Amino acid sequence: MAAFSPELTVIYATIRTLDDQHPQATAVLVGGGRVLAVGSREEMAALAPRAHVLDHRDLILTPGLAEAHIHLVAYGFSLAELNLHGARSVSEVQARVAQRTMNTPPGTWLRGGGFLLSELGLDEYPAAAVLDEVSPHHPVLLFSRDLHLGWANSLALRLAGIRPDTPDPVGGRIVRPLGTLLESASELVTRVMPVPSEADFLAAAKAGVEDLAGRGYVSAHTMAFEEPEAPRALQTLAARGDLPLRIWACLPHERLEQARELGLACSPGSLFQWGGVKFFADGALGSRTAWLHGPGFAGGSGTGMPLDSPDLIRERGAEALRLGLTPVTHAIGDRANTEVLEVYEALRPLADEKGIRLRIEHAQHLRPEDIPRFRGLTASVQPIHLQADGPMIRELLPHRVDTSYAFRSLKAAGAVLAFGSDAPVAPPEYRANFAAALTRRDDEGQPIAPAEALTEEEILWAHTRGPALAAGWEDEGIIRPGARAAFTLWDRIGGNARALVL
Template sequence: MERVLLTGGRIFTLDAERPEAEALYVEKGRIVAAGDREEVELQHGRAGVRRIDLQGGFAVPGLVDSHLHLAMFGRKFLLIDFSRARSKEEMLRLLRERVAKTPPGKWILGSNWDENRFRERMIPTREELDEIAPRHPVLLTRVCHHVHLANSAAFRAAKVAEDAPDPPRGAYGRDASGKLNGLIYEEASRPFFDAQPRPAFAQLKEMIRQAARYALSLGLTGAHIDDLREVGSLSDTLRIYRELAAEGIPFRTHHLIYHPHLGEAEELGLWAGDGDEWVTVGGVKIFADGSLGGRTALLSRPYRDDPGRTGMAVHSREEMMELAAGARRLGYPVAVHAIGDLAAERVIRVLETLPAGKGRLPDRLIHASVLRRDLIERLKRLPVVLDVQPRFVAGDFPWVMDRLGPELSPCAYAFKTMLREGLVCAGGSDAPIEPMNPLLGIHAAVTRRPPGGEGPPEGYFPGERLTPREALTLFTKGSAFAAGEERERGTLSIGKWADVTVFDRNPLETDPEDLLKARVVLTLVNGRIGYEG
């Protein structure tokens, strides 16, 4: 049994009864004492206690990302990363370089292209991809992961013919003549992923190991994970994370179950909330719509910059009700991706029709990007957590205002309104869609603009700016509540797990731009060191 004493810095507990402490004492992974250094040392500073000097750092409750695709993030190390591309030509150059190094016939995959950041606001055509890669299947995923771009070899590998009809939950892009233009929307991408060789278990595990280590280096002590679409089975997913914990990767994970795998969960005898201090089972993940960037988020009115479109419903109203009813029958909460306001409205209707049971896990509305006032009023009457991604503010403004128009733009990422109205919000990154670094999310919530002074000095819709404490709470108390773990973590209170993140500067008082320069001094999980800076 390791006993640990933390001293030598300022400790912000986020516990109203004792907001700040000079020392923490930990036994069996839990906080036993928090208070004045002299008092805690006197009671617990005996032989056999491991002492950790915070080196003048600033400790907060361990940060937890409430929405993260860790396996997908690990896979990112194998893909072409287009996140820094600022033109179509630059995107094509990166593809050309990868083709030159890849044997013919092998798939070439890329991610994170965003035409809204391109100078010409144009993406490559299918013909341009064919010219560069005539003998390689190519699939390039947009930053939102709801839109993809493929060449002709990829269409052949996926067995999608020129005259293929759109699938029920997706679509193929076509030019004015009706010819496939290479764009693939939502579930229409499934044949392209199925045609690719699946990574072996050992490779998946190593990808996730690297991603978890990176997360610890950023001060994250845990995350709520959506990995099933990448790994392929629930049993393999849980096995990977349990093995990594046993092998000394102290990273907590709370796993959402993608709805097609609910039957497997039942066969394994798993129920919402099952698990141990490292790996737990969460709610059932369902998609209601797509993304604003791809114009597949479902809106209540036409897109201002494309009046012929209102988005795309991944499921019909009847299908959504049936999926939620299936989760309810097994006692699971639901966790529904809803970005557009009409998607959120449909989800709210489901939650009103099928009230949650008495389980300890709440339902969650994932993203909740565009919420009209009437929807917020309805949400106030439901036991639901809003799983929000503050970094979207920095990535989506100002172009998102052209998408939404003057009526819906004020409803986008309205975090202050959500909190003021008493809604519980948890903070995540949605990495690799956005960077994993939680400080970038905190910065975006506080400033409402990108780093480096871009955008208006007061931020976009500055009335929705959060205080540093409110932003920090999203990634601590909010994430704990979303996982039904508010009695176990979220604050540095006596009896809770000793999950601690230590920075070299004060996250509650440092200028937001300077906060992005902060260095992680220590990441402590269960009283175990996960990272030392």
């Protein structure tokens, strides 16, 4: 075989390719952003004797890490917002809000998030009066960690025109006494908040992508639930050559009409591409809005809240498929998953015709009889949430403990697992995903369905190859000739990581 030209690079490392035909190697030859050959150091030296050499023989090289579920620009914004992750009481929330107000001009909006009702010791939804005690002169809106619950003070509610007699919006609920806003009700407040400028969106996009790249990620799936300016900012970064990640983006189903008019369709090839259309079948566990089969939440607190109807998902999902886009549906509760699986059975023939893999986000709490129905679907899951959710699952869904975060069962059923974090709901921390999927232990040290644990190799696959297949990227998440030259270097799998994109 003739030698390659000198404008090439050979990487020496302990290589885990995730290619079943050639699972291990000690060298990889790359050029033009692609893998050209994989093998031993001697073989690569013979192929390209004048290639530049990167010697990482003390490290492990794998396909690049992917973040399969993130709200990327919102995450960028969150890096500068009030962080309530880890708050263990209402008084701790008050202290953090009070500290932020000390350095913020009166009348300026304060936005933050990351708390869990259970971690704050709350059995009921919080009221505005609690925030009023420490922020009477600043409008405040705080989001729960799952983003399905907003907690506002009286000034924010007054500016939004929300009174005790204000009717609930479609798809949302205003809790009385005032203070908590569920699902779409939070939009009554966010719509009166100052609108970020184009420069603000661009700065947040840049902060988000640089943070991910700095953690060792090479690609991300951004999940809508953001303003239209968010994906535009990412597209601007791509056009400028400032995008360090490959992005697969979803648009909300409400914008599907504009997508059709603009001729928007899946167009792989660039670092930014539109790939999915996002639906919400229900809310979330922590906000008590996950849609459940009876008996619902333990203690008789209801069966949650359905959002986008099955008929809507079926109709607009078919339209998305005809455009070459993937229906992507948020489903957390067992009833939500059942309903989405019913819809997807109807959509499967069209999806198969288009070569598109239907996708469910979260798939957290499942009936045993529904798990086999995930065959051939993408289960986009976030192991990191198991850590905080464990105590809530035992309290609120004791009858679903064994089929919550059912990773091994989903894999055995033939689902493609794709791991992410749902940032800014949780930090995009792959170490936490590895720990949760390996140990199945929550923040209290208690096990949650330990039989659902995965191996290190399976977790690596779900953080690399799984997201690539979910996006339809056959050239990603694997190290073989023709694949994208986007790698992650590790001191050990699940340990310290850094991206290497050539």
